[in-house]
Amino acid sequence: MILIVDALNKHKFPMVLDQMFRLRARVFAGRLGWDVTITDGREEDQFDALDPAYVIGLDEAGNVVACVRALQTTGPHMLSDVFHAILDGEPPLRSATLWESTRFCVDTERLGRGRSRGSVTYATSELMLGAVEYAMRSGISDVVTVIDPVMDRVLKRSGNAPYDYVGKTVQMGKVAALAGLLDCTEERAASIREVAGIEGEVFLTDDEALALPAIAAHVPRKSALETYCDEQIAAARNVDERIAALKLKAALADKIRSHSQVGA
Amino acid sequence: MGDAFDQAGLIDLAELPDAAQDFDAFLREIRDRFGVDHVAYAGMNPINRSVIGHVTYGKDWQEHYATQGFHRIDPTLHSARRSIAPVDWSRLERDLDYLTVFRSAHDFGISDQGVTIPVRGPYGDIGGLSLTCGGSKTEWKALCRENLHVWQALSVHVHDLVISSDSFSSLLRGPSMSMREREILQWTAEGKSQQDIADILTISHRTVEVHLRSARHKLYALTTAQAVGRAISMGLIYPG
Known part of the structure; x- marks a missing residue:
């Protein structure tokens, strides 16, 4: 299943993001040998500080098995600021309806072989589908994706082939990199679904994701005081009551914090 | 495909002699074209840190908003702009800031059904176009689904023109x-x-x-x- 994490909900999913950055470290520094910076076992770069959106594949227990990062091309992004060699000195594409996708990776250690749910192939296709459908839902018409030749072949055999490329293929350290263009259309989504046999909704709501065992296990336990405050907020029958309950919780914030630290 | 705007029949700001004066008129055009209640733009120039806003809201709400200092807490400004995708206001947390602004907005007849389309420019400039519309949830969702790609383009268009209307930034933005x-x-x-x-x-x-x-x-x-x-x-x- 697919979870979208961005600046608005990332405070709910610190454990998911941590797992994602560790997966990226294993894949990009480890398996692929890219020249990326690893800090405390996590691969993070300056674009992660710009509030990108992450499309994250989770297994049934809630473990991160795949991820990709999306940025707007109107703002700073990798093709304009890092991968400009691909563009051969040319200025990058910039458009309101074009997103850039980078850091696509799948956990080949956790996932199995074959084509069924729980396989590398299925998780790869599900993540591609999640990225296309999330972009479509956001009014985005195309995505430019920075990939290596291996990923390019994976896209092609997943019913998700780029319709074209921008710039050229360049050697980046040990690996080659290129930029493909993908339309975000019903046709592409249907093609990915057909090849992988994916049916139905792939997106999880925040609450559904929080209920998955691996994620629920990391949600900090609330103190009795915080539980009481949250019950008051939930029980509010109108806006005034809700505001009063929220103010009560804010006034008790110091006490709530010290209690939960003791509890942890 | 082609030009979505050719059909939309919107005026183009950059063609107007004194574009800065007509941002409000442009927002009213957008409001009428899509049949929403209100359209608002807010952006920040990273060079001089100035915040620029243009809205179709009535003067009474604008004044109340300013005197209450709602621009400091308004989640449609502060939370929404940190997303890369359009943020339907139903996604915003119902916290104190949200309820304070929207309870007051309600008294001025402004709906809490809306969307903010955030924009990021290449020089750290940020902004966003917000559209709000009361009425049925189903109709609102359909309106968004149908027009979001046009609103995306309009949001960036308004942002670029507002930010580049500042003479220093326009030097950077050839x-x-x-x-x-x-x-x-x-x-x-x-x-x-x-x-x-x-x-x-x-x-x-x-x-x-x-x-x-x-x-x-x-x-x-x-x-x-x-x-x-x-x-x-x-x-x-x-x-x-």
Whole structure:
């Protein structure tokens, strides 16, 4: 299943993001040998500080098995600021309806072989589908994706082939990199679904994701005081009551914090 | 595909003699075109840290908003702009800030059904266009689904014009067109269709479209015809 994490909900999913950055470290520094910076076992770069959106594949227990990062091309992004060699000195594409996708990776250690749910192939296709459908839902018409030749072949055999490329293929350290263009259309989504046999909704709501065992296990336990405050907020029958309950919780914030630290 | 705006019939700000004066009029055009209650733009110039806002809200709400200092807590400004995708206000947390602003907005007849489309520019400039509309949830969702791609483009268009209306920033924002973008604009100026150009350059029709969209963005043009006109006047391409 697919979870979208961005600046608005990332405070709910610190454990998911941590797992994602560790997966990226294993894949990009480890398996692929890219020249990326690893800090405390996590691969993070300056674009992660710009509030990108992450499309994250989770297994049934809630473990991160795949991820990709999306940025707007109107703002700073990798093709304009890092991968400009691909563009051969040319200025990058910039458009309101074009997103850039980078850091696509799948956990080949956790996932199995074959084509069924729980396989590398299925998780790869599900993540591609999640990225296309999330972009479509956001009014985005195309995505430019920075990939290596291996990923390019994976896209092609997943019913998700780029319709074209921008710039050229360049050697980046040990690996080659290129930029493909993908339309975000019903046709592409249907093609990915057909090849992988994916049916139905792939997106999880925040609450559904929080209920998955691996994620629920990391949600900090609330103190009795915080539980009481949250019950008051939930029980509010109108806006005034809700505001009063929220103010009560804010006034008790110091006490709530010290209690939960003791509890942890 | 083609120019969504040709059909939309919106005025183009950059063609107006004194564009800055007419941002409000432009927002009213958007409001009427899509039949929403209100349209608002807010943006921040990272160079002089100034915040610029344009709205279609009534004067009474604008004054109340300012005297209450709602711009300091308004989640449609502060939370929404940190997303890269449009943020439906139903996604915003119902916290104190949200309830304070929207309880008050409700008293002024402003709905809490809305969407903010955040914009990021290349120099750390940020902004967002918000549209709000009361009425049925189903109709609102349908309106969003149908028009979000146009609102995306409009949001960036308004943002670019507002930010570049500041003289210092406009120095930084001269168009940097790639060879491919110039080449495609040149063929367009020669009267070639997108399919002709795709055939001439042996690239896909969609690649031509993506480059044209990028060229329009860089030239602050809503339509391809305007982009060609501007590219000629700037000496980026030759008259056809």
